[in-house]
Amino acid sequence: MGPKVIAFFLPRPPNYPMPFVDVGDDILLDILALCDVYTVIAVSAIDKRLHALTQTKQLWLSLIQDSTFRHVLELRPPNNLELQLHSTRELVDLIKRAVIGPPPWWPGGPSSSRTPSYTIAFNTGLEIIHDYRLLPGARYMALRGASAVGKDLVMYEVWTGRCVWGIAKRTLTRFAIDVVPGGTTARVLLALPTAYVGGGYHLYVEEVDFITGTSSEVFRLGFATRLKSLIAIVGEFLLYSLPSSDAEEKQVLVNWRKSTYVVLNYGTETNSSAILIPGYIVASHPDTSPPYQQLFTVTELDAFAPHWQPLTTISLSGQLFPSTIPITTQERLEYKGRPLGEFMRTHVRLSITPSAVYRGASTVMVYVNEFPKPRPTPTLTAQMGAFFRGRRQPEESARAALLTYWLKPPGQACGLRLVSAQLATPSFNTSPLTPPRAVLEHSGSSFTVSYYQ
Incomplete structure (x- = not known):
């Protein structure tokens, strides 16, 4: 007889991970309902079982009703009874149409393209x-200068017309507001001038609960600061610019929760721009060396960790310049291999749209309007020769280009990718780079908001 083989089956340790195939369909559906559209589509390509799960109607109902998804796309409140009547295929089509967004002619197209509007009317009149x-999210609106409720800055819920918060600050001149996606909380950044002329501004952050209408001060700058403009408040960070005493634009990035700051100097005042978004500062500025083309840079906020200074004053001695800003990734702006922009001769605009299907990702549009180069004045002999030959020296035309990038969530490698590059027209100087999804109109003592889709 051969040797006997005795098999022992040991119980699985309590902390041993369960094999993926052993997870029940109901649990997998609950997990998928917490994911974004991108993850659901990626999971559907793994195998037949998961593909079948991702075709469940209840999953797509959950995705289209998700408050964060609708906040990013600035959609009106969902009609849940109406959505229940749609098939899975119809729900997927609704999500596709919502993500693609309004057509280029919106909001000036046919009236049939508008969904039912919401109007807030004031009976007592307005100042x-x-x-x-x-x-952000198009669920709330802010109004400064209203006397209807005895407040100087008020916020209303568009869908119900309810005044959700107000503050009386007669000296209030500027403000910025960050609405927590899908939530009922906002943070309001207020700039109040000091009592004496030229004394600067005091900055405050109020955290507002839209459900109760209460607020509390969560940050106060303990000294007056010079101020050109409030750029944004996003999460625990705020960004504002300083008045320019020279040809440079300086921005102050503040972590208001930790009371630290850093001063950024991207370059010239005329064509430097920076935008604060969750996890990043995105900026466009000219290179400091020939051919002085425009640079598009992305810096993760975590990269500033070695540079934070205590917020006891704002000192320019430690400001970061393009060569010292801890840039995560950058692109040299060009169209068909030719550099875009030259020092002091370029107008640049940035537009950033958060992705509704890939949580934390964004689409960034960079518009570059390049002014024509000034030609040297020709000599008198050259002018006479051109006159008798009947020829005029051709003028160099201006160029404008629109570049679109895909920006992944912070912490992911290769986070920036060029999606498209196309010629644009000078009309982009004044028109929005992306059509608005929700439109706010003011008439007399009422405000009307209409939504796409």
């Missing part, structure tokens, strides 16, 4: 309106 805007 002169200094500023009004839709907030």
Whole structure:
């Protein structure tokens, strides 16, 4: 007889991970419902079982009703009873149409393209309106200069017309607001001038609960600061620019939760621009060496860790320049191999749209309007020769280009990728780079918001 083989089956340790194939379909569906559209589509390509799971109607109902998804796309409140009547294929088509967005002619197209509008009317009239805007997500609007509720800055929920918060600050001149995606919380950055002329501004951050209408001060700058403009507040970071006493634009990045700051100097005042988004600062500025073409740079906020200074004053002595800013990745802007932009002769605009299908990712559009080079004045002999030959020296035409990039969430390798590059027209100087999804209109003592899709 051969040797006997005795097999022992030991129990699985408590912390041993369960094989993926042993996870039940109901649990997998619950997990997928927490994912974004990109992840669901990626999972559907793994095998037949997962592909079948991703075709479940309840999963796509969950995706299209997700508050973060709808916040990014600035969609009106969902009609859940109506959505229940759609098939899986129809729900997928609704998501596709919502993600693609409005056509190029929006909002000036046929009236049939507009969904039911929401109107906020004031019976007691209004003072002169200094500023009004839709907030990110297009569920709330902010209004500065209203007397209807005895406040100087008020916020309303568009869908119900309810005043959700207000503050009386007669000296308020500037503000910026960050709405937590899919949530009911906002952070309001306020700039209040000091009591004496030329004394600068005090900065405050109020955290607002839209459900209760209460707010609390979560940050106060303990000294007056010079201020040109409030750029943005995003999460625990805020960004503002300083008045320029020279030809350079300086921006102050503040971590208000930790009371630290860093001063950024990207270059010239005329064509430097920076945008603060979750996890990143995205900027466009000219190179400091020939051919002085425009650079598009992305810096992860975590990369500033060695450079933070305590927020006891704002000192320019430690400011970071393009050569010392811890840039994560950068692109030299060009069209068909030819550099775009030259020092002091270029107008650049940035537009950043968060992705609704890939959580944390964004689409970045960079518009570069290149002014024609000034030609040297020809000599008198050259002018006479051209006159008798009946020829005129040709003028160099201006160029404008629109570049589109895909920006992955922070922490991912190869986070920036060029998607397209195309010639543009000078009309982009004043028109929005991306059509608005929700439109706010003011007429008399009422405001109307209409939504796409």
